[in-house]
Amino acid sequence: MTNNLITPDFRFRRLRRTAALRELVRETHLRMSDFILPIFIEEGINEPVPIKTMPDVFRYPESQLAEVINRAWSKGIRAVLLFGVSTHKDEVGSDTWHDHGLLARMIQTAKAAQPEMLVISDNCFCEYTTHGHCGVVFKNDVDNDATLLNLQKQVVLAAQAGVDMIAPSGMMDGMITAIRQALDDAGFAHIPVMSYSTKFASAFYGPFRDAVDSSFKGTRNTYQMDFSNPREALAESMQDEAEGADILMVKPGTAYLDILAHIRANSTRPLAVYHVSGEYAMIKAGAAAGVIDEKAIVLETMTAFKRAGADLIITYYAERLADWI
């Protein structure tokens, strides 16, 4: 009984009273099957090399890839994204389409270690070229169509090596059409393509340069997207859908929830988000400084991705999330 004259029309707090009630009406859930773990494999090292800007993330020697895959599997991770850090660089990244190159070897090793693990290859050239650009350089810029021809060779090689899914990250125009044609012609019509369909030129990639030991000093602004352009961001993903991409992606994530929601509203395809190195590093740094609760911040961030429309989350936190959810 109260003398208060205010009587709310509806009491939302009725369903917030207990943990069981809150769980019952929760709209967004995290599961281990939401997550994809990125793995860096470097040639020419014998021990894991810590990435100093990304605590708990390492570049692993090839000899430890099977162990890394098995550890991830035992934690409940069912999908990994492989990045190679090559010492066999040239002007065009030809190591990526040689049958004994790093890309092929990583895929074969990962599949041999855990045949049921979904092995995804990051398909680009920047870790395999001397100049660090994502393709063939002509007059100080990446030649789109020449790069597509090499990408076709690379994805067929990856498929022959046993990859389960192709993930082109170079933001070349027409890359999904080129990949789809090459895979289909080579007898790999069943291999899906997860496109980095809306990838922004972002300062959040800073620590990744450290992760892949890149001394790249140029700009990728002529192929990665301007982060000021939401209409173009939607168009990029819709174009890749039209070309046959099986899964779309937004990269980075935290600063791009509006883009995720916009694409979600316009596509029925599964949608992935890449929680990138800088987003990871910021949480780690904040936690190390004692200003945030790491676990709480990560769970809130991952939930925000799913709430905004992401089905899949690529994150360096995948293994820690196994302990937390």
Ligand SMILES: [Zn+2]
């Ligand atoms: Zn690249």
